[in-house]
Amino acid sequence: MTVALSSSEIADRLKNQFPEAITETKKECLIIKGDFLLDIASFLKNTPDLEFNYLSYITCVDYKDYFELVYQLVSTKHNHSLVLKTQCRQPEEPIVDSMVDLWKGADFQEREIYDLMGITFKGHPNLKRIFLWDGFQGHPLRKDNSNDTEN
Amino acid sequence: MGFRRYGNGIAKGMALTFKHLFRKPITTQYPEERLNVSRRTRGTQIIWNRDTCIACSACARACPIGCIDMSTSRGEDKKLKVDNITIDFGLCIFCGLCVEACPVGNAIFLSYNWEYAEYQRSKLVLSNDELLYSNTKQVSGYYHPDVEKTLPEQTLLVNRTNRGKPWD
Amino acid sequence: MTLKTEPFVINLGPVHPSTHGVFRLRATLDGEVVMDIEPIIGYLHRGIEKIAEGRNYKQDIPLTDRLDYVASMSNNLPYVMAVEKLAEIAVPERAEYIRIIMAEMQRIASHLLAVGSLANDLGTFFTPFQYMFREREKIVDLFEMVCGQRLLYNYMRFGGVSHDIPDEFIPALCKLVSTMPGFIDEYDQLLAENEILLARLKGVGILPKELAINSSVSGPMLRASGVEWDIRKVDSYSVYDRFNFDIPTEVIGDCYDRYRVRIQEMRQSVRILEQAIEQLPPGEVLAKVSPRLKPPVGEAYAHIEAPKGELGFYLVSDNSEKPYRLHIRAPSLINLTALREMVIGWKLADAIVIFGSIDICLGEVDR
Amino acid sequence: MEVESKYIYPNLELDRDEGEVIKALQEKSQKIIPDPDAWLSEELNRNVLLTTVDGILNWSRRSSLWTVICFPACCAFEFIGAASPRFDIARFGMEIIRASPRQADLMITAGTLTWKMAPQVKRIYEQMAEPKWVIAMGACAISGGLFNDSYSVVPGYNHIIPVDVYIPGCPPRPESLLYGIEKLRGKIRKRSTIKEDK
């Protein structure tokens, strides 16, 4: 069984390194500040007994007043997982750091989120629409994008 | 890599295809021979039963695409009755959710036949009496175990054998 | 002596015989050698995640069918598992077994297609493909018997499956299971040692272990690169912990290894099926669930080992009839990430084969 | 050969052009192209016996319908099912699936059509040499089906190209497809080439 690491435990370890990074520790996930995302991610990836070398998925949820990005990290060596979240509270121009340099697997998923949610990933090498065509108006998965508009 | 095995593998493959030359073809020659489809088949028609329908519109609500268009009204005896039911078979995906949703259980069915094609788009929209059971439209056993028992057994490819050996 | 050549750009697809759907590869070639590629997808983007937000939980099941349309059963499963996790619905034991039987049959069917179309990409004139389609047809027959459709099954429900299996199902399945290994041997005879096939596949498109993990690749591709990672074992779901089976892995991670892993997995699936038939308990197949399901506020992620890789559904509920957000972790899309690294430097013909060996389904890539 | 940048062609211009083509097509094709069913009513009025030449031409055309590859999605597998040993479309001489539209006669539109794909499908249709036919296979091809209300799906191929035969089902069984093809044959049988040529 993949063990879901308790987020409070990791939060304690992170507090030493990044005292201001953690906004909230829930039972199943760890919510951090967007500014520290890249640092924390590389810490999680490179710390020997954590070694989250596998990024299972990235997704984004639109909670109307903010976007929440969800990262599920897995370690294939220790077989444990952690859900990392960050909230993006600028609805106009949401910008998050790109994870492509750490995990190549983020490449298409970040493009997908950029395409469907309209979140810009800073540092992504090839950030452009992936599913929809150039010139498509809006970002369909946002809640303010009603379903019946044809474009 | 290379051909270190002297073309052994090629010869083996050729032997297998040659063996298949002498196996009987598994083709069903469709217009003349037909397979018995599954008893629960979700054929390309929806059959509506006017007599048992209580006009609750559960099927229309259950439909994921809203291809069932049902308008109801209160009759003189205060009972709901269906004024008009239209199903667009060009839109319908035959998922069977309407059949599952039916509270009476025998007002809407999927059909057992699947031979259905039209030259015109407009002819795919059927309504009212066209949806009723007829000689050309048989009821399928999907979600109707009682009907299921009356239907012929399905032809299975697994069961066909070649000279006593499993069909291959 | 070096010749000065000018690279040129060629579009493979979106309509191309061996892109398995509407996939487009903008490739820069230097003669026959691929200099660079850019996969362009989205030609089948139907907005399933958005549509799902507009329909209620049950109506979303048909949508999941159409993700990886060659493995519908496997797509139903994680979705209903995610909803069950959210709404805390218990599944009867018999239903769990039926689900596993279906999922494993689906794995065989999907791998048959994957191997068959890989052989097609190699240029065999449809013969292995036709032989494999014959076995797939047998499996499809059984699916049809259970749920009435041949391709898009819409079979699983919250708290079980929509129908119990008919009486004639188990004998037919036994027959299938008993003959299947023989057929897999035949495919091995036809393909595995063929020198031309070996020359085309061995050493081609190597995906090193580190890169595979880093690219979030999953499924047979990851295992071919030598990582023993199978959700059925590492994060066992349903009742998989009651079965004996191995995770086939290979070492190098070239096209041939990916082909081998698929063939081995079919054998393992047959093993699981044999055990599942033995253990199948009697009883109910569907727990009582309100038709207007309103799961409590929260989120859930359920994942399974689908034929193509780790298929997961991330579901957010706001206590209404409709899901607030449904994200699909599509293995095909993420497996594509590694394509560029594998293809560059190979010939055009190899690019096609490497692409074929990933085994993607465009319905799942684009959603 | 040195590759200059990490991605040697970001090619944003190309993407933009493609986007514009898609947009233009989308604006142009909001209406349904009427079914080419004039022959149905004409047939009653015409009541002219088809000539022998017509007979031979129609026989050859309906006996060798070569399909073009245009299989976006799910229904493709039922088409392949029809071509597989069990149903064997080759019996009708249709196993030659031409990848080049120039040499094909029949387009079986098996699968959902998105706006991104629509220009390509239109182009394939236009590249096919006359006479050509189109079968809309399955709900998505007829009306967009389950994805009818999606932001990126064309609600039916008949917004883009004229369709000759509609086969409902999601997907239709292989036999159902064969039935539809039989129906298309019926249509070809009644066609008069000599008269139609302008």
Add this chain to the structure above:
Amino acid sequence: MQTSVTSFNPTFAFNTLPPDWPGNFWLHWLVFTIILIAFIIVSVIMFIWFERRLIGRFQIRLGPNRVGPFGLFQAIADVIKILTKEDIVPQKADKVVFWLAPLVALVPVLMVFAVVPLQSGAMLVDLNIGILYVVALSSIVSIGIFMAGWGSNNKYSIIGAMRDVAQLISYEIPLVLSIVGVVLLTGSLSLTEIVGAQNIPFILLQPIGFFVFFIGSLAEINRCPFDLVEAESEIIAGYNIEFSGSKFATFFLAEYSEAVLLSALTATLFLGGWSGPLLPPILWLLIKMFAVFAIIIWIRSTLPRFRIDQMMAFAWKFLLPLALINLLLTSLQIVFWPEASSWIIVLLSFAILVALILVWSKSFKPGGNKVGI
């Protein structure tokens, strides 16, 4: 100028006219040409039907069986349909080349048939340099193919055409060298005499030659596993991607008549041609042709395709040495051991063939590897 004879020189042709033919040269020429073209077209149609049915059986299905009895008219329907289809010339194509290409591909194949002996003496001209004529003309086909690829102005077609030229250059050499073995044994370049010389079919005396010739001819007619020119899964339809209507039909005809031609040539050179007991000679030839073609189909239905570099490597590193060794051995035998009993030669040749294949399989490496970019 006695040596510079053309085929239009009546006296020259008259000499080669079989004695039982009535009329003068022109009548013979006309009648026989018509017969020959009819023969080619009928056998192409039969070949197409045969191929589709047989491949169907290899794939445990039926194959065309609806159009006419046993589906025999299937190919006829196809031909009528293709011929009456709209003929599209792409706007950006090189018009002249595009128009000429199908003819350049078809005509040489038809011309080659002039020297193929259908039965004793039944041929248009019995050139004493028959084999040379065959080799020379059949390679013109690929100029037609290259014209098609170039003229279409399509990237896929140009890739296909390039592949074809590369393929032809590589495989023509082992092919010709393997024929030289036969010529050495016969002592003549005339096809009639080659048939006449086969007391034992040359496949037994020249197994290495046959092996090389057969594989080379597979490549020559672009058949699996060397069908890179049309490689459907890679470059769609190859050189003929932009062709439709009657031009495509011409290509189709050219392609299959090449298959007919090479089956006939294989039968003539190595299987004893029209000679055989009991049955009429023409039937023997047809049987042998169909047998050869059946093997080609069998190979097509089993084997995957080579990659381009592997294919080239196969020609240069595998077939060419074999052909050279064969040539050497044959000439040695003719010079030093002309009276050897043929059966000893047969045994020896097969032993050498097996040994060579074993040795070469060990050392031969097909194709290159990844190219560093």
